[in-house]
Amino acid sequence: MRDELPRLVAETSPSGRCALVSDETVAELWGARVAKLLEEAGLDATVATFPAGEAFKTRQTWVAITDALVAAGLGRDCCLVALGGGVVGDVAGFVAATYLRGVSFVQVPTTTLAMIDASVGGKTGVDHPSGKNLIGAFHTPSAVLADPAFLETLEPRRRAEGYAEAVKHGAILDGSYAEWLADRAEPLLAGRAGDVERAVVRSVEIKAEVVSEDEFEAGRRQLLNFGHTVGHALESASGYALPHGQAVAVGMVAEAWIGEVLGVTAPGTAAQLRRLVRAFGLPVGHPGLRDPERLVARMAWDKKVRGGVVHMVLLEEVGRASTERGATRPVPSAELVDALRRLDSGVSS
Numbered sequence: 001m002r003d004e005l006p007r008l009v010a011e012t013s014p015s016g017r018c019a020l021v022s023d024e025t026v027a028e029l030w031g032a033r034v035a036k037l038l039e040e041a042g043l044d045a046t047v048a049t050f051p052a053g054e055a056f057k058t059r060q061t062w063v064a065i066t067d068a069l070v071a072a073g074l075g076r077d078c079c080l081v082a083l084g085g086g087v088v089g090d091v092a093g094f095v096a097a098t099y100l101r102g103v104s105f106v107q108v109p110t111t112t113l114a115m116i117d118a119s120v121g122g123k124t125g126v127d128h129p130s131g132k133n134l135i136g137a138f139h140t141p142s143a144v145l146a147d148p149a150f151l152e153t154l155e156p157r158r159r160a161e162g163y164a165e166a167v168k169h170g171a172i173l174d175g176s177y178a179e180w181l182a183d184r185a186e187p188l189l190a191g192r193a194g195d196v197e198r199a200v201v202r203s204v205e206i207k208a209e210v211v212s213e214d215e216f217e218a219g220r221r222q223l224l225n226f227g228h229t230v231g232h233a234l235e236s237a238s239g240y241a242l243p244h245g246q247a248v249a250v251g252m253v254a255e256a257w258i259g260e261v262l263g264v265t266a267p268g269t270a271a272q273l274r275r276l277v278r279a280f281g282l283p284v285g286h287p288g289l290r291d292p293e294r295l296v297a298r299m300a301w302d303k304k305v306r307g308g309v310v311h312m313v314l315l316e317e318v319g320r321a322s323t324e325r326g327a328t329r330p331v332p333s334a335e336l337v338d339a340l341r342r343l344d345s346g347v348s349s
């Protein structure tokens, strides 16, 4: 399937000049093969890489990649090819959004998380020491090429992380999809192409449906933030040592529980989510939850905060987000702290 890449790049880049942006791990595993595909098709590819991991999704990396494009003399009609996971997609997308006021880019996701979630929706950006994704832009790729063959080299633990976002898609809109995922956890984790493709297709459908109605995140799109208010706070509190997919898994269980405490979410929903994420071997708790005050203070940095109050997506049940009062609702900090304090005993009882 990745053989289609040169055609996709040639379509978006009339000059035939492109930059292959990747992290060092992915570049080592796949860079030469992908660069060869581009070169064999007569495309001129400049390679620009940065060290792997969320810790490098920074303004400094944005500078380094931008400088590489300037040094190569790439013009407005070039195309960036983002080869890697969500970090590469977000950074390369943000470079593409800003270089010469915007050039086109093609996403080639190599993690389940990037295939299932991060490559859709046009959000690009970098982190700030105070919080995740605080600097960025909306910039839609001209094409996304998701080839499950890339997953061969991805560690099983990493493969699982993408399915946290898939469970989230099911949790907000399609309960039977969430249950199907848990049933098929084994082949999905093994990277069986048919199952992976089915998950990618259904997740992209759900995300595209929500995003197409609300490209710039004024309303319904915020449903995709389910699990992310607590998740992002845990991630930034851990100094980004906690991977995004794991943070989202923990965040979904915690936020379902908060909804139960507030009387919005059906009793037992947090326990059900716990079972669904556990099917993928994903974590359901984190030491960061033991200090609710600190965590809630972190949430204040989240972009979903308005007027000092945390706004959160709450479920009615698995498969149905609560939209009666808009996509999110305000939850006072004291109630958040109180619910988080009772999380462990509440979900297991």
Ligand SMILES: NC(=O)c1ccc[n+]([C@@H]2O[C@H](COP(=O)([O-])OP(=O)(O)OC[C@H]3O[C@@H](n4cnc5c(N)ncnc54)[C@H](O)[C@@H]3O)[C@@H](O)[C@H]2O)c1
Binding pocket: 023, 025, 026, 029, 052, 053, 054, 057, 084, 085, 086, 087, 088, 090, 110, 111, 112, 113, 114, 117, 118, 119, 120, 121, 122, 123, 124, 132, 133, 150, 151, 152, 153, 154, 155, 158, 161, 244, 245
């Ligand atoms: N833009 C969006 O809409 C959106 C949505 C969800 C998540 N995200 C972002 O995505 C990021 C998380 O993405 P991720 O989990 O893919 O992380 P990642 O990009 O850091 O990849 C995880 C690790 O796997 C390695 N890797 C990638 N592909 C590989 C392969 N095929 N074989 C071997 N190793 C491989 C990477 O080098 C890295 O070390 C977060 O920064 C998150 O904020 C963005």
Ligand SMILES: [Zn+2]
Binding pocket: 117, 165, 228, 244, 248
């Ligand atoms: Zn996410």
